[in-house]
Amino acid sequence: MTEQLNSFMTGPDEKGRFGDFGGRFVSETLMPLILELEERYEHAKTDPEFWAEMDFLWKHYVGRPSPLYFAERLTERLGGAKIYFKRDELNHTGAHKINNVLGQIILARRMGKSRIIAETGAGQHGVATATVCAKFGLKCVVYMGAHDVERQAPNVFRMRLLGAEVVPVTSGRGTLKDAMNDALRDWVTNVRDTFYCIGTVAGPHPYPAMVRDFQAIIGKETREQMQEAEGRLPDSLVAAIGGGSNAMGLFFPFLDDKEVEIIGVEAGGKGVNEKMEHCASLSGGRPGVLHGNRTYLLQDEDGQILEGSSISAGLDYPGIGPEHSWLHETGRAKYVSITDAEALEAFQLCCETEGIIPALEPCHALGHVMKAAPRLPADHLLVMNMCGRGDKDIFTVAKALGVDMSAMG
Amino acid sequence: MTRIDDTFARLSSEGKKAFVAYVMAGDPDYDTSLEIVKSLPGAGVDIIELGAPFTDPMADGPTIQLAGQRALEAGMTMDRTLELARAFRAENDTTPIVLMGYYNPIYSRGVDTFLTEAKEAGIDGLIVVDLPPEEDDELCIPAQKAGLNFIRLATPTTDDKRLPKVLQNTSGFVYYVSITGITGSAEASAADVAPEVARIKAQTDLPVIVGFGIKTPEGAQSIASVADGAVVGSAIVAQIADGKSPAEVTAFVKTLAEGAHSA
Numbered sequence: 001m002t003e004q005l006n007s008f009m010t011g012p013d014e015k016g017r018f019g020d021f022g023g024r025f026v027s028e029t030l031m032p033l034i035l036e037l038e039e040r041y042e043h044a045k046t047d048p049e050f051w052a053e054m055d056f057l058w059k060h061y062v063g064r065p066s067p068l069y070f071a072e073r074l075t076e077r078l079g080g081a082k083i084y085f086k087r088d089e090l091n092h093t094g095a096h097k098i099n100n101v102l103g104q105i106i107l108a109r110r111m112g113k114s115r116i117i118a119e120t121g122a123g124q125h126g127v128a129t130a131t132v133c134a135k136f137g138l139k140c141v142v143y144m145g146a147h148d149v150e151r152q153a154p155n156v157f158r159m160r161l162l163g164a165e166v167v168p169v170t171s172g173r174g175t176l177k178d179a180m181n182d183a184l185r186d187w188v189t190n191v192r193d194t195f196y197c198i199g200t201v202a203g204p205h206p207y208p209a210m211v212r213d214f215q216a217i218i219g220k221e222t223r224e225q226m227q228e229a230e231g232r233l234p235d236s237l238v239a240a241i242g243g244g245s246n247a248m249g250l251f252f253p254f255l256d257d258k259e260v261e262i263i264g265v266e267a268g269g270k271g272v273n274e275k276m277e278h279c280a281s282l283s284g285g286r287p288g289v290l291h292g293n294r295t296y297l298l299q300d301e302d303g304q305i306l307e308g309s310s311i312s313a314g315l316d317y318p319g320i321g322p323e324h325s326w327l328h329e330t331g332r333a334k335y336v337s338i339t340d341a342e343a344l345e346a347f348q349l350c351c352e353t354e355g356i357i358p359a360l361e362p363c364h365a366l367g368h369v370m371k372a373a374p375r376l377p378a379d380h381l382l383v384m385n386m387c388g389r390g391d392k393d394i395f396t397v398a399k400a401l402g403v404d405m406s407a408m409g
Numbered sequence: 410m411t412r413i414d415d416t417f418a419r420l421s422s423e424g425k426k427a428f429v430a431y432v433m434a435g436d437p438d439y440d441t442s443l444e445i446v447k448s449l450p451g452a453g454v455d456i457i458e459l460g461a462p463f464t465d466p467m468a469d470g471p472t473i474q475l476a477g478q479r480a481l482e483a484g485m486t487m488d489r490t491l492e493l494a495r496a497f498r499a500e501n502d503t504t505p506i507v508l509m510g511y512y513n514p515i516y517s518r519g520v521d522t523f524l525t526e527a528k529e530a531g532i533d534g535l536i537v538v539d540l541p542p543e544e545d546d547e548l549c550i551p552a553q554k555a556g557l558n559f560i561r562l563a564t565p566t567t568d569d570k571r572l573p574k575v576l577q578n579t580s581g582f583v584y585y586v587s588i589t590g591i592t593g594s595a596e597a598s599a600a601d602v603a604p605e606v607a608r609i610k611a612q613t614d615l616p617v618i619v620g621f622g623i624k625t626p627e628g629a630q631s632i633a634s635v636a637d638g639a640v641v642g643s644a645i646v647a648q649i650a651d652g653k654s655p656a657e658v659t660a661f662v663k664t665l666a667e668g669a670h671s672a
Contacts, residue, residue, distance in 0.1 A: 015543070024543050025512060027468045029564040029589055031541040032571060171474055177465065184467045189590040191566055289513045289539065290465060302486045303517025305464045 008255035008332050011323065016205020016293075019329060021322035024204045026292045029188045038206040040111055045213065050106065054214075057102050061135070062092045064099075064217065068225035068383070073353040081376035083369060084234070085386040086222050086250065089359065095388035096218060096246040097128040097199060103214035105132045108195035115139045115190065118197045119183040121148055121176035121242065122314030122361065123155025124388055125199030130164035140164040143183045146174035148313045155392050173307040176242070176317045180291055200243025201321030204292030208321050215249025222383055223253055230381055236261035238372070239385040240364040241335070242279065242315035244324045246387035255332060264324060265368045267315035268337035269308065279308030280337040281320040282328050295322040311340040311400060312360035314388070338367035344400055346370055347390065359388030360396065412505040412533045413558050413581040416455055417616050417637070427582075427638025428453060428629065428669035429618055430662055431509065433460035433476035434493050435485030436649055442480070445649070446497050448659040450504045453666025456618075457497075458536070458640065461490050461510030468538045470593035472643040475650060487514050487523075491530040498531030505533040507560060507581075512539050512548065520548055524555040534558035534581045542574045549578050562586050563609055563617075572612055582616040583609055585636065590621065593643025597622035603635035626668030633672035641665050 011018040016038075024034060044050040058064040067090065071083045088096040101118075108116060116133050118140070120126030126142040133140035142159055146168040149156050159166050172178035180203075187196045201208045201215070219237075226234050237254060239247035241264045254260045269278030278284060281296040288297040290305055298306040298318035310316045327333035338346075346366035350358045358366065365384050373382060390397070398405050410418075420427050430449055435442050449457050462477035462485050469477075494506050508527060515523045515537065527535070535552055542549075542561070549559040558581030566589060567575050576583065585606060587597035597619065606617050619632050620640030633639040645665070648658045 024541060025539045026541060027538050027564075028541050028562045028575065029468075029566050029586065031543065032566045032568060171471070172464070181465050181467050185470070185591045188468065189594065191589050289511075289516050291467070292539070294516075297513075299513070299517065301517075302488075303463075303514035304481060305513070 008327070009252065011326070012205060012209050018323045018326035021295050021325040022205055022208055022293050024292065025289045025294065026204045027188060029191060033191055034204050041107060041206050041210050044107055044110065053106055054103060058099070058217065062098050062102065063090060065221045065225070066090050068222055068229060070229070071354050074350070077349070077353050078370060078373040080373040080378065081380040081382040082378065083373060084381065084383045086218060086383055087386055088218060088246065089386045089389035093124070093128045093131050094391065095124040095128065095359065096215060096249060097125040098131065099217055099249065100199070100211045100214040100245060101125070101128040101132050101197060104195070104197045105136060105138070108197070109136060111195065113193060113195035115141070115194045116197050117141045117143070117183050117186050117194055118199060119143045119176065119179040120199060121179070121316055122312065122359070123148065123152040123159070123392060124314060126164070126166070127155050127158050127162070129197050130159040130162035133164065134162045141186065142166050143169050143179040143186070145176060145179045146170045148175055151396055152313055152392060175307065176313070177305065177307070184291070200245040201248045201323060202243045202291060202293060202295065202319060208293065208323055211245050212248045212252055212323060215245050216252045218246065218249035218385065219251060219253035222250060226381065226383065233257055233260055234381040234383045236263060236380070236382050238263045238265060238365045238369055238382065240265050240315065240361045240387065241320060241324060242267065242317045242361065243319070244321040246385050248321060248323060250383070250385045251333060262333040263368065264333055264335045265364045266335060266337040267310035267312055267364055268339040269310045271339055272337050277309040278337065279310045279315050279317060281318060282325070282335040283337050285318070287325065290319055293322045295319050295325045296328070311343060311396065312364065314359070314361040315364065336368055338364040342367035344397065347397055356386065357390040357394070358386060359390045360393045362387050411558055411581065412503060413456065416505055417582065420455060425670050426633040426672045427455045427616065427618060428666040429456040429458055429620070429638055429640040430454040430645055430665070431458040431460060431640060431642030432649070433462060433473065433480050433646060434490040435462060435480035435483055436476040436646065437479050438483040439485065439489055439493065441655060443493050443496055444655045445658055446493065447500065448655060449662060450501055452659045452663040453670060454504070454662060455638070456505045456507060458507045458509045458642065459490070459494060461487065461508055461514060463511040463514060466511060468591055470591040470643060472593040472646050472650065476646045487518055491526055494530040494532050506531060507534040507536055508532050509536040512537050515548060520551055524552055524557065528555055528557060532557065534560050536560045536562065536584060538562065542577065545578050553578065553580060560584055565589050565605065569608070572609065576613045579615060582618050582637070583613060584640070585609060585617050585619045586621045587619050587632070588622045592621055595622050596624065596628065597632060599631040599635050602632055606636045626664045629665050629668035630672045633669040639669045
């Protein structure tokens with residue numbers, strides 16, 4: 001434990017583990033690919049040309065750095081901590097997902113892969129992948145749960161406009177978990193020409209570390225921007241968690257700053273209870289092995305994986321990135337949950353006070369901010385990751401609020 | 410010597426190739442499944458691969474996925490799967506049972522508890538799809554210590570450099586996956602498989618059994634002729650999905666076994 005106390009930023013180990021979490025639990029067919037990917041990533045990671053290409057595209061294609069924005073009216077309304085939004089919803093394609101996709105696609109091109117596959121829940125990762133594939137002229141196939149295809153129709157249309165093939169997945173309950181199963185099945189079948197672009201900090205090693213490294217740009221910028229704005233580090237960081245990539249990206253550069261409080265917000269669905277109508281893996285699950293890694297999972301007593309439930313398709317996943325499981329067990333980060341109803345309330349508050357229509361995913365983070373901020377002093381600097389914009393969610397929100405959009409006028 | 414070793418010794422002395430049949434435990438329900446499993450040795454099955462249902466079978470195609478869903482919906486659990494093995498073993502002490510599935514239901518139960526119970530239920534070997542050699546400490550090594558064979562999959566992507574690692578802690582037999590893909594997909598060709606089997610046999614004395622993509626008696630024969638045996642899974646499971654009676658399923662299995670044994 002002494003070593004862990006010295007630094008939280010050295011993981012994963014050579015077996016791809018963060019403590020007991022992570023690892024490489026995949027079939028033999030995929031193992032050689034994962035080892036090759038690890039080797040190529042390790043090389044790229046220290047190659048200045050790789051990062052030069054990333055930086056150029058982050059700046060000119062994605063629009064980075066994203067602003068660190070003082071949410072003044074929200075701060076006044078809540079009457080406590082000084083709230084900043086890290087505006088990753090302003091990125092090209094409307095979410096943080098593209099930060100990671102660019103890195104993986106540049107790597108895929110270096111590896112000579114011509115076909116990119118991805119899974120998607122809310123559709124944001126699918127749109128980002130389809131976008132970057134269009135830019136580089138790569139074939140793109142996106143697996144999306146049939147249930148999500150229905151509730152995220154605008155993103156399905158976007159992906160198709162961008163030239164991607166969207167495959168609705170009907171196995172299981174047709175959500176993100178099932179889409180990931182089918183993407184893995186595709187990969188195992190098309191190993192030679194295909195690169196699997198995973199959208200979150202989960203999956204077999206090296207994905208959790210690689211995706212985190214690409215998303216860490218969020219936290220790096222936040223450090224600099226907060227220094228510039230306030231001359232010091234923030235006091236707390238808050239981010240929503242499905243698989244946990246936007247959160248890992250914000251948190252990682254601060255893990256060794258012990259004075260910075262780190263809070264991840266899981267999707268509490270209809271409430272974290274024994275009925276499992278939620279997606280809060282850490283609050284309501286236990287360790288298990290799925291999709292290539294050991295992590296906290298929603299599962300029954302026999303080790304069968306349970307379907308979660310959330311108003312937000314992007315958080316509707318029964319697992320969580322292994323590094324979050326480790327940060328939870330070591331106590332470095334704290335994890336809470338916010339229900340569908342609380343997220344909806346946050347959605348409306350953000351629209352009204354800041355003129356920002358947020359995605360339902362960061363509304364969970366905002367739901368926690370609404371609870372926490374009023375209890376904090378005015379000089380407490382709180383950064384919330386506004387990881388996606390809500391254009392895609394207006395239909396879901398209208399339905400939840402009982403509004404008939406066809407009757408507007 | 411396990412029942413698996415004994416079986417290969419017998420087949421070798423008879424100059425025959427092995428026929429391995431896969432069925433999902435509890436598909437479509439416990440009683441029907443037990444009846445089918447009990448009938449397999451009489452149909453010529455040398456080794457029974459018993460699928461343990463899992464909600465997220467990443468290496469399986471739709472046929473076996475749906476079989477797992479049917480079994481789970483009919484109330485199948487790891488307890489019941491072990492009970493099924495025990496019920497079979499009460500009547501048959503020679504035909505090996507290899508439990509095939511995914512790691513989480515085993516991990517969730519606790520590896521030591523599971524191994525003790527599996528051994529006691531008369532299970533002879535394990536194939537756990539999502540445990541590559543890199544994760545041998547998890548289950549492979551404890552299983553060998555508990556007296557269970559841990560049967561590893563070798564695949565077309567397992568190159569010569571990697572093969573020794575794959576073979577190192579394997580026992581019972583080596584399961585060569587004939588295609589890159591999921592169960593029940595493209596048909597395997599003997600011409601592609603033969604050099605791969607030879608490549609593996611150059612590095613091990615263990616029998617090499619080939620599975621994935623074998624669907625017919627002719628397929629079983631042609632693949633078995635270039636290996637030590639053949640596995641059929643999805644094609645049998647598809648018969649169960651079609652609502653065929655245990656007698657009809659057994660009759661189909663018999664034709665597959667005859668195919669493999671004529672090789």
